[in-house]
Amino acid sequence: MANAPQHSDARGTGLAVALLIVGLVVVGGVGATLYATGRWWLPPVASAHGVAIDRLFYSTLVITGVVFIGVHVxxxxxxxRFAARGAGRAVYxxxxxxxxxxxxxIPAIALAIMVAMSGIVWARVRLGAPPADALVVDVRGEQFAWLARYPGPDGRFGRVDPRRIDARTNPMGLDPEDPAARxxxxxxxxxxxxxxxxxxxLRxxxxxHxxxxxxxxxxQDTVPGMTIEIWFTPTREGQFEIACAELCGIGHYAMRGQVVVQSPExxxxxxxxxxPALAPAP
Ligand SMILES: [Cu+2]
Structure with missing residues (x-):
C-alpha cells in the first residue's frame, strides 16, 4: 500500500484539470455564442425561400448541438467515473x-433524416421553376465589381460578346449590331x-466570382463562359450588399455591390x- 498516497494525488490533479477543462468549455461556448449572436449571426432574412433555409439551419444546429453537448458530458x-483508482484493471x-x-x-437514421430535410429544402429552392412573371436581370461579376443589366423597353436582352467587353465603355460586352442590345x-x-x-x-x-x-x-458561383440562373423572391425593401464569396484576386476584399429592393412604382x-448603355453620352 506504499503507492496509495501517490494515486490519490494523481486523482486530485486529474479532477482539477477535468474541472478546469469543463469550465473553459462552458465559459468559451457561452461567451462565443453571446458574442456571435450579437455580431456574426445571420442577418434578418429578406427572401421568401430564406425562411425555409433558416429553419433548416436552426434545426441542424439544435440536433448537432444536443449531440455535441451529450457526447462531451x-x-x-x-x-x-472510470478513472484508475488503485490496483483495478480496465475491463476489455x-x-x-x-x-x-x-x-x-441510430446516427445513420439521424443523419439520413437531416440529409432528407436538406434535400427537400434544396429541391424547393433550387430545382423549382421560376414563375412566369419573374423579373429577369443579367448580373456579371468582374474584377472587382458587379454589373446588372435590364432588357430596356423592348423587353429583350441583346446579344453579348466577351470580345466586345471594354472596361470603360462597354463592361457588359453588349453587341451594338444587335438591335435588341441598343x-x-x-x-x-x-x-x-x-x-x-x-x-x-449570372455571368x-x-x-x-x-x-x-x-x-x-x-x-452562387459565377463562372466565365457560363450563364448560371438562380431565382428568388425579395420580401423586404431596403439596401443590401452583394459580397463576392470567391477569392478572385487582389481586390477581392473590396468586391462589393449594392442591391436595392424597392416598391414596383x-x-x-x-x-x-x-x-441605354450603348447610347452616346449626352
Ligand atoms: Cu470576385
Missing part, C-alpha cells in the same frame, strides 16, 4: 454486436422589386430614368 462522466472486450449495431444505426440598361447597382420573383442570370468576366447576398440566403421610376 458522457465523456466527462466516463473519465470521472472485443466485438459487441448489439452495441455496435446501436451506435451505427436599349439595354446597365447599372452598377442591382435594383429589384419587393414581392416579385427575380431570375438572376463572369475573367475569373470565378460568387454572388452572395446574405439577407437573401443566396450564394419606385423600381419603374428608377428604370425609366436610366439611359
Amino acid at each position: 458522457l465523456l466527462a462522466l466516463f473519465v470521472w 472486450f472485443h466485438d459487441h454486436r448489439r452495441l455496435e449495431l446501436t451506435y451505427t444505426i 436599349d439595354d440598361v446597365v447599372s452598377r447597382t442591382l435594383h429589384l422589386v419587393v414581392g416579385r420573383p427575380v431570375r438572376v442570370q 463572369s468576366t475573367g475569373v470565378l 460568387s454572388f452572395f447576398v446574405p439577407e437573401f440566403r443566396v450564394k 419606385a423600381f419603374a421610376a428608377w428604370l425609366a430614368q436610366q439611359r
Whole structure:
C-alpha cells in the first residue's frame, strides 16, 4: 500500500484539470455564442425561400448541438467515473454486436433524416421553376465589381460578346449590331422589386466570382463562359450588399455591390430614368 498516497494525488490533479477543462468549455461556448449572436449571426432574412433555409439551419444546429453537448458530458462522466483508482484493471472486450449495431444505426437514421430535410429544402429552392412573371436581370461579376443589366423597353436582352467587353465603355460586352442590345440598361447597382420573383442570370468576366447576398440566403458561383440562373423572391425593401464569396484576386476584399429592393412604382421610376448603355453620352 506504499503507492496509495501517490494515486490519490494523481486523482486530485486529474479532477482539477477535468474541472478546469469543463469550465473553459462552458465559459468559451457561452461567451462565443453571446458574442456571435450579437455580431456574426445571420442577418434578418429578406427572401421568401430564406425562411425555409433558416429553419433548416436552426434545426441542424439544435440536433448537432444536443449531440455535441451529450457526447462531451458522457465523456466527462466516463473519465470521472472510470478513472484508475488503485490496483483495478480496465475491463476489455472485443466485438459487441448489439452495441455496435446501436451506435451505427441510430446516427445513420439521424443523419439520413437531416440529409432528407436538406434535400427537400434544396429541391424547393433550387430545382423549382421560376414563375412566369419573374423579373429577369443579367448580373456579371468582374474584377472587382458587379454589373446588372435590364432588357430596356423592348423587353429583350441583346446579344453579348466577351470580345466586345471594354472596361470603360462597354463592361457588359453588349453587341451594338444587335438591335435588341441598343436599349439595354446597365447599372452598377442591382435594383429589384419587393414581392416579385427575380431570375438572376449570372455571368463572369475573367475569373470565378460568387454572388452572395446574405439577407437573401443566396450564394452562387459565377463562372466565365457560363450563364448560371438562380431565382428568388425579395420580401423586404431596403439596401443590401452583394459580397463576392470567391477569392478572385487582389481586390477581392473590396468586391462589393449594392442591391436595392424597392416598391414596383419606385423600381419603374428608377428604370425609366436610366439611359441605354450603348447610347452616346449626352
Ligand atoms: Cu470576385
